[in-house]
Every structure is written in C-alpha cells, then in structure tokens.
Amino acid sequence: MRTLQCAIVEDSHVHRVLLERLVDKNVQLKLVKSFANSTEALKEINDSKVDLIFLDIEMPIMNGFQFLSQLQILAQVIIISQNPKYALEAFEFNVTDFLLKPYTKDRFDMAISKAMEKHKKSLLSKTDSKLVVKHNLKQVELNKDSIHWVEALGDYVKVITPEKNYIVLSTMSAFHERLKDDKFVRIHKSYIINLNMVERYNHEFIEIKDKKIPISRTKNLELDRLLNCVD
Incomplete structure (x- = not known):
C-alpha cells in the first residue's frame, strides 16, 4: 500500500x-x-x-x-x-x-x-508530458511540449507558453531538473529553452516567437550539435 x-x-x-x-x-x-x-x-x-x-x-x-x-x-x-x-x-x-x-x-x-x-x-x-506547478498560490498542470522557454526572475522563474506566462517559485536549476527532458536546454544562466521551438539562431542569440534569447559562449557548440539533431 x-x-x-x-x-x-x-x-x-x-x-x-x-x-x-x-x-x-x-x-x-x-x-x-x-x-x-x-x-x-x-x-x-x-x-x-x-x-x-x-x-x-x-x-x-x-x-x-x-x-x-x-x-x-x-x-x-x-x-x-x-x-x-x-x-x-x-x-x-x-x-x-x-x-x-x-x-x-x-x-x-x-x-x-x-x-x-x-x-x-x-x-x-501523471504522464511524462505533464508538469504541475504552483502559480498564484494554485496548482496548475502544464503541457511540457507547449513551453517555449523559461527565464529567471529573482527567486522565481517565468514559464512562457502560448496561452499565458506562469510565475513559479523555484530556482532555475531546480526547475530544469523537474523538466527531465532532453529538448529543454539551459543556454544561459537566465534561460532554459525548448529546442523544438527554436525558429532561428546564430552564435549570440536564438529566436523563439520574435524573442531574442542570449546564448552563453560555453553553450555554442552544444547548441549547434543539439539543434542539428532536432527533427
């Protein structure tokens, strides 16, 4: 039991x-x-x-x-x-x-x-595609596939989805661990991206829905490899 x-x-x-x-x-x-x-x-x-x-x-x-x-x-x-x-x-x-x-x-x-x-x-x-977060003091179930990116916000993180943005009390490291999916990559100390949402990129920025997100120098090679493997 x-x-x-x-x-x-x-x-x-x-x-x-x-x-x-x-x-x-x-x-x-x-x-x-x-x-x-x-x-x-x-x-x-x-x-x-x-x-x-x-x-x-x-x-x-x-x-x-x-x-x-x-x-x-x-x-x-x-x-x-x-x-x-x-x-x-x-x-x-x-x-x-x-x-x-x-x-x-x-x-x-x-x-x-x-x-x-x-x-x-x-x-x-509970399935691998679902993630439960606390937003505005209430539990909300998110579809992980719909997450565009996650950005640091002091003691919180902001989760960007097509429907709305969610503010969650968490560190970036802890939230990245909860995602547990290879398509989510931390490309900067303040950003985690969904590789499937990337529209274009260079060695300084990736672009998702007109948002330019900076890439840390140490992540350039890894990002090149990962994006070339995305279907």
Missing part, C-alpha cells in the same frame, strides 16, 4: 502530540518530521520529499497562510485551526481539507481519505 510522507507544523504541544499519534495509527501515513516552529519547518520541508502537510494557521512569527505563500514543493495540505473564519481563505490555497479544532478521529480519517483519493488521481493523470 502506498503511504503518504507527512509533516506536521503545529506550535501547540498538545495538538502536535495528538496529530503525531493519529498519523502513527494510520497505515496510509508515515511521519517524516514534526515541527513546532513554522520558519524552521518551511526551510526543511522545501528541501524534502513530503506528500502531505498538517498545518496550523495561528502560529507566531509566520502564520499558516504566510507559510503556504512561501511553500515551494507541491504537497497536499490539511489546514488545522480552532477558528472557522479561516476556512474560506484556506481553500483559496487549494488545500485538501480544513480540520476545525477539536476534531474527532473519524473526521481526521475522512480528511486522510480525501488526501489519498487526490493522490491516486494525480498518479493516474
């Missing part, structure tokens, strides 16, 4: 221990780590492989919504709060469920069922 790798971010010791026990008793879940500090949690979770996060909203220093706005990995989130007024805003972040304290084991199990169903659907729909 596939288990979901979980993290808990909850500053209340009582509620954190309760969650840890519920996760431990559920065979579909495996606890990776439990955090009392949201700032520490964000740093570690962004560098980890977590499928599901249990996240308290009302925390000091960085509240749950601030945490979500800086979360870089594509994990499901179950929000936990003692105040129902946060529910509407929570679902604007595309969270899986909202647990109102105090909640029962049955209500917890119901939330896990939702998470498992969502996880199964994502596995069924």
Whole structure:
C-alpha cells in the first residue's frame, strides 16, 4: 500500500502530540518530521520529499497562510485551526481539507481519505508530458511540449507558453531538473529553452516567437550539435 510522507507544523504541544499519534495509527501515513516552529519547518520541508502537510494557521512569527505563500514543493495540505473564519481563505490555497479544532478521529480519517483519493488521481493523470506547478498560490498542470522557454526572475522563474506566462517559485536549476527532458536546454544562466521551438539562431542569440534569447559562449557548440539533431 502506498503511504503518504507527512509533516506536521503545529506550535501547540498538545495538538502536535495528538496529530503525531493519529498519523502513527494510520497505515496510509508515515511521519517524516514534526515541527513546532513554522520558519524552521518551511526551510526543511522545501528541501524534502513530503506528500502531505498538517498545518496550523495561528502560529507566531509566520502564520499558516504566510507559510503556504512561501511553500515551494507541491504537497497536499490539511489546514488545522480552532477558528472557522479561516476556512474560506484556506481553500483559496487549494488545500485538501480544513480540520476545525477539536476534531474527532473519524473526521481526521475522512480528511486522510480525501488526501489519498487526490493522490491516486494525480498518479493516474501523471504522464511524462505533464508538469504541475504552483502559480498564484494554485496548482496548475502544464503541457511540457507547449513551453517555449523559461527565464529567471529573482527567486522565481517565468514559464512562457502560448496561452499565458506562469510565475513559479523555484530556482532555475531546480526547475530544469523537474523538466527531465532532453529538448529543454539551459543556454544561459537566465534561460532554459525548448529546442523544438527554436525558429532561428546564430552564435549570440536564438529566436523563439520574435524573442531574442542570449546564448552563453560555453553553450555554442552544444547548441549547434543539439539543434542539428532536432527533427
């Protein structure tokens, strides 16, 4: 049985221990780590492989919504709060469920069922040609073949497609790794291109849809070879 790798971010010791026990008793879940500090949690979770996060909203220093706005990995989130007024805003972040304290084991199990169903659907729909990104705090599925190029934008990258541009919180290296396709080549520290979209090129620029994109000197020979191999 596939288990979901979980993290808990909850500053209340009582509620954190309760969650840890519920996760431990559920065979579909495996606890990776439990955090009392949201700032520490964000740093570690962004560098980890977590499928599901249990996240308290009302925390000091960085509240749950601030945490979500800086979360870089594509994990499901179950929000936990003692105040129902946060529910509407929570679902604007595309969270899986909202647990109102105090909640029962049955209500917890119901939330896990939702998470498992969502996880199964994502596995069924996942193909090599699809890429899920977080844009405007929501998960969006992109067709990789439609990506023209990717450019650096500070702590973000801008993904250019025919329909629209997507701003994604990521480094260029991390995003290039996620593409996992030979047709995507990083030709400059600030640009990744789709070789199939190149219309013309010389040793200084490639051109895609009237956009001139600079080529690093070290990439000239590699680009020549790759473009001559493109069908």
